[in-house]
Amino acid sequence: MPMQTICPYCGNTIITVTSHVPGVLSWLLCMGLFVFGCALGCCFIPFCVKSLLDVKHSCPVCQHELFCHHRL
Structure with a gap:
């Protein structure tokens, strides 16, 4: 979820942009699926599921990365 904060780089009150x-x-699950026989593209499924990806928060004004929520 985007959050409201003050950017430490530009000083503006912003709502973060998430990506x-x-x-x-994601990489561990991909490698695990590949090892267990999902070599025909199925091993890339973890990169398509948003709940398995990290979330990066950045400032919409100066584009600096403010925070990254790591899933692992």
């Missing part, structure tokens, strides 16, 4: 990025959990 989902692959993290450690």
